Amino acid sequence: MTTRTKTETFVYATFIRTTPEKLWEALTNGDFSEKYWMGFRVEIEPKVGGRIRILPPKGSEGRSDHGGDVLACEKYKKLSYTWMKEKHEKDPNRDGLSRVTYELTPAGDHVKLVLIHENLVSDDVSSDPGTFRGVNNGWPAVLSSLKSLLETGKAIDFVLPKDSQNC
């Protein structure tokens, strides 16, 4: 008998003073993502069924691609994809991959970015807030840095702990 771990969903939201076009570019362009996402490089085929790669920074090539397949793609509005396909696909503790969705909604001179990460299992989550391990510690840092880069032109320099497996 296999017992499936109950899945978890995380929802993150932030208001960024920018346009949906610029935010979309930041989310989908590798040169941009490297700056705010601790060196991770996003490469995407922007269509449903396309591939999204989220490649680990130089010097951490042993870590797996954090991307997967594009599930939904409405330019400047919504992007949804499977997370860490390479590493999680054959994981018997999972009932399917986890999914990441970005929703972009204009709000005055800001854009509200909502990030939903669903179908997570307990392994994905860290109860230690002092690291970037666990998606619950990684995303708030990435989103703060993205906001800072778009609003001030400067991303946040994070010091990645040596043992960090997830971002």
Place this chain on the structure above:
Amino acid sequence: MSAADLVFKALADAGRRRLLDRMRVKGGLTLNELCEGMDMSRQAVTKHLDQLEEAGLVETRRVGRERLHYLNPVPIHEQARRWIRPFEESRLDALRNLKSQLER
């Protein structure tokens, strides 16, 4: 009110902090679930949730007929970066360690 005001005001209440802690442990709770074990009325919980939502600390999603509440830690992260980390000196850590050693 600035984002910082909203966040710190929202955090300046033990009941609201407890609600945030509940959502940190488990995301996607309904109003009924959040009311359980809270020694306050449903109206009071609703009011606190509104204030947390206004500060951006709670995000809600509608799933079917239910409204689910999630902790959004991003504004806290932003305020911590602005108002807490710059004041953290390793010396202060050393002092705190000494204090906890002595008080053990």
